[in-house]
Amino acid sequence: MIDEAAAYARFLAACRGFWAGPMFRALQRQVATDAATQRIDSSVDQEAFHALVARHPTHAMFGWMERHLQHLKYSGRWGLVPMVNSQRDALLAGSAPDDAILTLDSALQPPAYWLEHDIHQHPGGLSGALAGFVYKAATDQGGVVGRPELHDLFARAALDGRAPRRILDLGCGFGRSTVAFAAAAPNASVVGADLSESCLRLAAAQAPAALRGRLHYRQMDAAAESTAAEASYDLVTSTMLLHELPAAALEAVIAQTGRWLRPGGVSVHLDFLPPADPLLRILYDGHSLRNNEPFMRDLANADLADAHRRAGFDGVEIVPFAEAEGALDMPAARWRLPWTMIVATKRTSQPELS
Numbered sequence: 001m002i003d004e005a006a007a008y009a010r011f012l013a014a015c016r017g018f019w020a021g022p023m024f025r026a027l028q029r030q031v032a033t034d035a036a037t038q039r040i041d042s043s044v045d046q047e048a049f050h051a052l053v054a055r056h057p058t059h060a061m062f063g064w065m066e067r068h069l070q071h072l073k074y075s076g077r078w079g080l081v082p083m084v085n086s087q088r089d090a091l092l093a094g095s096a097p098d099d100a101i102l103t104l105d106s107a108l109q110p111p112a113y114w115l116e117h118d119i120h121q122h123p124g125g126l127s128g129a130l131a132g133f134v135y136k137a138a139t140d141q142g143g144v145v146g147r148p149e150l151h152d153l154f155a156r157a158a159l160d161g162r163a164p165r166r167i168l169d170l171g172c173g174f175g176r177s178t179v180a181f182a183a184a185a186p187n188a189s190v191v192g193a194d195l196s197e198s199c200l201r202l203a204a205a206q207a208p209a210a211l212r213g214r215l216h217y218r219q220m221d222a223a224a225e226s227t228a229a230e231a232s233y234d235l236v237t238s239t240m241l242l243h244e245l246p247a248a249a250l251e252a253v254i255a256q257t258g259r260w261l262r263p264g265g266v267s268v269h270l271d272f273l274p275p276a277d278p279l280l281r282i283l284y285d286g287h288s289l290r291n292n293e294p295f296m297r298d299l300a301n302a303d304l305a306d307a308h309r310r311a312g313f314d315g316v317e318i319v320p321f322a323e324a325e326g327a328l329d330m331p332a333a334r335w336r337l338p339w340t341m342i343v344a345t346k347r348t349s350q351p352e353l354s
């Protein structure tokens with residue numbers, strides 16, 4: 001018997017492969033040819049270049065595919081939300097009600113931005129009881145974000161030879177990034193923090209036995225004043241959190257991170273900063289709209305160096321991150337989100353007053 005749900009997922013993955021590969025390359029080629037014919041220099045005449053791309057039929061098709069393939073992934077007869085809902089009782093029975101490595105906060109008031117936006121076009125976002133399962137199912141379908149190697153690669157790059165004893169992983173989701181840090185830093189205890197009870201329950205339930213003794217999951221708002229011990233972490237990290245925060249929350253997370261870190265401690269965030277290439281920048285802004293990630297543009301417009309200095313850091317280093325071999329080559333062979341590491345060191349002494 002054909003597993004129709006699996007066939008549907010394979011069909012969507014094949015469509016996405018076409019969209020991110022051949023269709024993206026065709027768009028690059030056609031836009032370059034048209035810009036040359038019309039004598040538009042994309043780095044000088046930005047308005048004319050934007051107008052050219054905006055009315056380009058391949059760009060319209062590219063945007064349509066991005067929006068609707070993502071919609072089909074979650075919704076409709078074989079979408080992830082109905083598929084996960086159909087297994088509701090079995091899934092909830094299997095997720096740990098009480099767990100020594102899980103601290104939930106029943107009094108937590110999640111911020112409005114988190115409740116109101118269907119981030120990634122995931123209906124209801126991450127607040128529902130089954131949301132963690134839907135999120136996990138979405139990543140299990142493949143793509144860069146679904147590969148555990150991504151998290152291992154980032155953990156090694158973020159550690160950069162350091163051997164922290166205490167790590168805080170903000171916006172940990174269902175624990176992939178947290179587990180990767182625990183595995184890469186064998187002397188560290190690692191706390192994963194998130195707003196989503198469903199994600200945290202799943203993270204605790206599937207914590208690898210060999211790492212459980214060094215893992216803890218905590219429900220908290222990373223942008224709120226918190227009871228988490230001040231100046232006690234050697235490393236604060238996040239993976240794909242910052243672009244999900246509106247400007248005020250982004251500022252608050254950086255400020256809090258400055259409080260959680262000990263002097264000389266390091267913060268390393270993995271996220272998406274806008275690419276310099278004009279066409280890629282248009283696609284980055286388009287992704288923000290089409291994938292329901294409105295705050296991506298808040299991150300793009302943020303003055304990260306200034307926010308970090310005000311939070312007690314020595315400034316910030318922006319490091320492009322290659323999630324796969326050749327990922328940073330230009331011209332890009334495939335459409336990708338511009339992975340970037342945002343690295344900052346907490347000052348060891350107060351700056352002198354002038």
Ligand SMILES: C[S@@+](CC[C@H](N)C(=O)[O-])C[C@H]1O[C@@H](n2cnc3c(N)ncnc32)[C@H](O)[C@@H]1O
Pocket residue numbers: 111114126170171172173174175176177193194195196199220221222223238239240241244245249
């Ligand atoms: C894209 S997911 C990344 C999850 C995980 N780091 C990973 O790479 O699989 C972003 C996570 O940030 C969480 N988040 C958003 N705002 C938050 C906040 N203010 N405090 C804590 N977590 C937050 C979301 O609930 C979500 O689980």
